[in-house]
Amino acid sequence: MEPVYKRILLKVSGEVLAGSKGTGIDFEKVNEVCKVICECAAMGTQIAIVVGGGNFWRGRSSGDMDRTRADTMGMLATVINALALQESLIQLGNDAVVMTALDMQRVALPYNKYDAVRYLNEGRVVIFGCGTGSPFFSTDSGAALRANEIEADVFFKATNVDGVYDKDPNKYPDAVKYDTLTYDEILEKHLMVMDNTAAALAQNGKLPVLVFNLDDPENIRRALNGEKIGTIVK
Secondary structure: OOOOOOOOEEEEOOOHHHHHHOOOOOOOHHHHHHHHHHHHHHHEEEEEEEOOOOOOOOHHHOOHHHHHHHHHHHHHHHHHHHHHOOOOOHOOOOOOEEEOOOOOOOOOEEHHHHHHHHHOOOOOEEEEEEEOOOOOOOHHHHHHHHHHHOOEEEEEEEEOOOEOOOOOOOOOOEEEEEEEEOOHHHHHOOOOOOOHHHHHHHHOOOEEEEEEEEOOOHHHHHHOOOOOOEEEOO
């Protein structure tokens, strides 16, 4: 089947990489995800990834800690996950590059839009670490920003839920899932799909966002082929 999208930005939460362990990295889960990414890349789709760091650190749970320092710790946590994804992808036979918004040339390349696009055109998977590189911004905002910069066709937000609901489906059995939403509806209904900055970046860039569950990594391929999964925001 011909992929619907030529270039995607895939956001992978840190919690997904923790698997059933809950914290740290479950390399069995990482390899499951990366195997599907390699198969999608083999179909001709260019794949960029933004990874979160919540399996190691969440700045918003840091209590009275200075917010800038707490967020910087979170940015560094994303680099650990980015390097884990890179290692798995390379072992599976697909070259991968890690680019970071904070300078750390001994372990990753500095982010540059034009180099990133060149690597994508060469068939490499490009993994972006450190979010936006600034405190007070989430990795969702970083994903929307990078997706706009590299001119991705779509932003795949892969999470631990199978779409967007009107309320938390883990707490309320009568929660209703949306198949489609607009950016305005996200803001008006206060739906916790992504933070307002990420939603505004996506809206301004006319970037569709597909929210789906990554418990089954095959959902990446299903989304790429245009199957109706999750919730599409546009």
